[in-house]
Amino acid sequence: MNVLGIETSCDETSVAVVRDGVEILSNLIASQVDIHALTGGVVPEVAARKHVERLGVLIEEALHQANLRYSDIDLIAVTNRPGLVGALMVGVSAGKALAYALGKPIVAVHHLEGHIASNFLTAPDLQFPFICLIVSGGHTDLHIVEGHGRRRRLGSTRDDAAGEAFDKAARLLGLGYPGGPAIDRTAKGGNPQAVSFPRAWLEEGSYDFSFSGLKTALLRYVQQTGDALNVADAAASFQEAIVDVLAGKTLHAAEQYEVPRIAVCGGVAANSRLKEVLSEETGRRGYQLVVPPLILCTDNAAMIAAAGYYQYVTSGATDIDFDTIASEALAG
Ligand code: KG4
Ligand code: ZN
Numbered sequence: 083m084n085v086l087g088i089e090t091s092c093d094e095t096s097v098a099v100v101r102d103g104v105e106i107l108s109n110l111i112a113s114q115v116d117i118h119a120l121t122g123g124v125v126p127e128v129a130a131r132k133h134v135e136r137l138g139v140l141i142e143e144a145l146h147q148a149n150l151r152y153s154d155i156d157l158i159a160v161t162n163r164p165g166l167v168g169a170l171m172v173g174v175s176a177g178k179a180l181a182y183a184l185g186k187p188i189v190a191v192h193h194l195e196g197h198i199a200s201n202f203l204t205a206p207d208l209q210f211p212f213i214c215l216i217v218s219g220g221h222t223d224l225h226i227v228e229g230h231g232r233r234r235r236l237g238s239t240r241d242d243a244a245g246e247a248f249d250k251a252a253r254l255l256g257l258g259y260p261g262g263p264a265i266d267r268t269a270k271g272g273n274p275q276a277v278s279f280p281r282a283w284l285e286e287g288s289y290d291f292s293f294s295g296l297k298t299a300l301l302r303y304v305q306q307t308g309d310a311l312n313v314a315d316a317a318a319s320f321q322e323a324i325v326d327v328l329a330g331k332t333l334h335a336a337e338q339y340e341v342p343r344i345a346v347c348g349g350v351a352a353n354s355r356l357k358e359v360l361s362e363e364t365g366r367r368g369y370q371l372v373v374p375p376l377i378l379c380t381d382n383a384a385m386i387a388a389a390g391y392y393q394y395v396t397s398g399a400t401d402i403d404f405d406t407i408a409s410e411a412l413a414g
Contacts, residue, residue, distance in 0.1 A: 087387025091165025159390020237289025272314030
């Protein structure tokens with residue numbers, strides 16, 4: 083089954099063709115990062131306009147690279163939630179138009195279901211259940227995934243998402259946008275033990291996260307140190323505080339629920355220190371660890387096509403009159 087995936091929920095325009103949920107035939111991503119770097123963050127209206135300019139060309143090119151014609155597509159999968167509504171609407175309108183014109187079914191995909199599916203593209207043999215840490219610019223969720231579309235949420239962030247915390251910290255440290263990769267790079271030259279930032283473990287046994295206190299602690303530290311600020315040390319220590327909590331709670335969940343498989347997805351899964359710590363700790367415990375390659379960690383349409391395939395197989399197509407939705411937690 084050839085699935086055409088479309089992703090326009092934020093600032094990446096992406097189109098992919100994935101066969102049977104596992105084989106990527108094409109996965110094209112047109113990033114708007116240069117444009118949004120000028121404003122230090124995504125301007126929703128600008129993002130939507132860029133999607134309009136680029137989406138048509140990307141659809142043609144994704145088919146070309148997959149060596150397929152429109153008539154070879156069996157299913158359209160498009161992100162309809164959550165995200166910037168204007169941006170989502172571009173992808174959803176294009177997806178619906180294609181489905182209608184080609185007479186093919188369409189599925190409306192939750193963006194985070196896409197991030198989870200990036201693990202199946204990375205490790206098609208991944209067994210259920212597994213513990214899944216979803217860490218992106220908008221979300222920080224910990225789930226036990228029990229089957230395709232079946233999961234139990236153990237916890238989520240009570241304030242900032244991990245990626246958002248990285249982005250805000252980078253801005254405070256004058257490292258620019260996007261913040262996560264900038265902190266990751268800068269931290270390599272710093273001492274993670276230089277500053278002891280707080281770790282919000284919350285109540286005993288809680289799998290929720292909180293990063294706003296850490297952000298405030300960094301702000302206070304930057305103000306106090308003034309010209310003496312060592313940016314690399316501050317970045318490394320800040321990153322270590324986030325990674326400690328993300329890795330600590332994920333490993334604890336695997337232990338408590340006796341699930342020896344951990345998957346990490348979303349933009350922050352690209353963080354080199356998070357990968358390093360989880361790889362060491364899962365290695366020590368004999369757990370399987372799946373972290374998608376960079377191209378599948380950040381927003382891309384291959385993960386949406388894969389999630390759409392499993393959704394179609396388990397629950398069928400979506401009625402074509404579905405809406406775009408700005409905010410919706412992943413059920414579970
Ligand atoms: O999943 P994603 O591409 O978009 C959303 O759905 O939000 O995630 C983007 C987030 C941004 O906050 C970005 O700063 C963060 O992922 N990110 C990273 C790294 N690469 C991207 N955070 C930490 N370390 C990285 N290497
Ligand atoms: Zn995302």
